[in-house]
Amino acid sequence: MNKLDSLRAAIAQALPELRRSPENLRLWISRGSGRCQGTASDAFGFEYEANVLIVEMGSDFAVLAHAIFRWLRVHQPALVVPPNEGFTFDVDPLDNGTADVLLQLRLTQSVTVAKKDGGGFDMAYLAEPDPLFADDMGFAELMPVPPFAGVDIDG
Template identity: 30%
Template sequence: MLKPASLRDHLTRALPDLARDPEKLMVLVPEGSIQSTLTDSLSYEYGYTLRLILLDFATHADAVMAPLLIWLRTHQSDLLDNPEKRAKAIRFSAEFLSTTTMDLVIDLDLTERVLARPRPEQSGALNLVHVPESAHISLYTPAGRPPDAHGTGEPGQDGLGREHWSFWLKDQLLAEWDYDPRPQAMRD
């Protein structure tokens, strides 16, 4: 499973408190399953609940929800696109520890497809390939304007599709980070 580490990295880069103290973010998979069919291929799909636990979280919940939604647009866009999934695939609970801190628990229903492809150079050997999700195309850039045809030239973008994001609640900076929505194979 690749998505838990990807989301941990994304949130740690987005939230300064987690960058300073990454142990305050726990990432668990409390339940999951594998789906496969009786075809000639050994390809399969992970289906699991990813649980994020932010301990002693002293920032507004928006600071984690907005970066989470950006990550989902790239890595599990069907949760936002499908009305049935959208209604129940992202869940949360909070325990308020004081007037300024809480333990925030977020559960996400995620999937990951894995293709099993024969290795041409070895008989009986397979390459297991994690299939990247079809990323949702943004209607607006972080600057609030429609993207140009190539995703370049927009303030906040570097010409390679990488974006700079920041989230504010009134005059308080909640989160700020650089984000590369391209599949890992297309980076650098």
Template identity: 30%
Template sequence: MYKPNSLRAHLTAAIADLQRNPDKLLVFADKGSLHTTRTASRSFEYAYVLNIIVTDYSGEEDALIVPLLDWLATHQADLLGNDDKAKGIRFMVDFNNHNSVDISLEIDLTERVIVKQTGTRLDITHAGEVTPTPDYTAPWWQLYNGTTLLAEWQVQPIPPV
């Protein structure tokens, strides 16, 4: 599966707290299932709940959420701006003390895998997401709260189809 590692890299690069200690970011693919059709093709879709846990987080929650939403706009855009998918992003916060929290995010993700047959050979391709052009474009983003820099990240390109 491509998306868990892509999101891990994106958040680790964007958030200074995770750059200093990437072991605070835990990623799990839970409740996985395969969706197939009853055609001759062996193409299928992974469907799973991506569970992201950030432990002992002392930064602002917005510094985690905005880069996450940016990643979703490219890699799972159907979760954004769709009331039917509103429950596709869930979170829990465990307040450890006055300085840190543990944040758990659950995100419903899918990944399409195209399987094509040529003779006795099967070739797989992980299909990219169809995404609308965003309202904003820039190769590099910085998130501020007033004059405080919360996070910064590079826009990740859509992987080739």
């Protein structure tokens, strides 16, 4: 499940204290399940809760949230589309400058399976499709969003 590795890298890059103390970032999986489509394909997928614990975090929580949402947009884009919940969190303040922070993200990971000539299988993790529109485009890139010219309050 390669998403945890990239999530760890995104968080570590965003929080300066983790460069000094990488052991303060801990990730694990809970409530995981495996699913297949029941078709002729051997493809399958995982669904799980990724838990991210940051011990003695001194950075602003908004910095962490921004890094998580940027990561979600690429690796689990359905979670940044309303009304979906991006992540849940618990914060245990330790003093005026640090806290232990626990994040929970509900993630999925699809795996393709192809039979190799001569036996065995090749497996690959699928990338997530980006369901979001560019900021300047309308539905399906058919109707560009007009530029904002102003607001007439009295009219």
